[in-house]
Amino acid sequence: MGKQIPIKEDLFTWPSAAPQLIGGRCPECSEFHFPLQQNCPSCAGRKVDSVELSRRGKLWTWTIQNFVPPVPPYTGEVKSFKPFGVGYIELPEGVVVESRLTVSDASKLHIGMDMELVLEPFRIDEQGNEIISFAFAPIATY
Numbered sequence: 298m299g300k301q302i303p304i305k306e307d308l309f310t311w312p313s314a315a316p317q318l319i320g321g322r323c324p325e326c327s328e329f330h331f332p333l334q335q336n337c338p339s340c341a342g343r344k345v346d347s348v349e350l351s352r353r354g355k356l357w358t359w360t361i362q363n364f365v366p367p368v369p370p371y372t373g374e375v376k377s378f379k380p381f382g383v384g385y386i387e388l389p390e391g392v393v394v395e396s397r398l399t400v401s402d403a404s405k406l407h408i409g410m411d412m413e414l415v416l417e418p419f420r421i422d423e424q425g426n427e428i429i430s431f432a433f434a435p436i437a438t439y
């Protein structure tokens with residue numbers, strides 16, 4: 298039996314029923330960013346606090362990825378490839394996060410819609426473990 302393994306350490310809270318992305322907040326300039334970095338990308342401050350970011354945000358822009366991106370971690374997935382949505386989600390902290398979307402149907406996506414963070418299986422590795430990554434899903438608001 299394989300295990301579930303996060304695609305990267307310190308990217309999101311794990312395990313968690315209500316997952317949150319882990320970002321950074323700079324005490325010097327008060328800017329938030331994602332992913333967490335050692336130095337502040339805004340002011341190059343050398344101390345950054347780890348913070349759990351809001352689970353919900355708004356879709357800032359999006360596209361449908363119709364071919365295998367020629368960069369890791371996608372390489373080697375040609376056979377199982379299915380188109381997927383990719384978007385930028387603006388969180389209340391002011392951070393814009395690039396993310397996979399759970400939706401690949403353009404008619405179900407529009408700019409400014411409310412989105413929520415979810416964790417989902419990304420691929421199965423050589424040991425049979427399920428690699429878990431994050432995505433954003435539209436929130437039904439009707």
Ligand SMILES: [Zn+2]
Nearest residue numbers: 323326337340
């Ligand atoms: Zn800063």
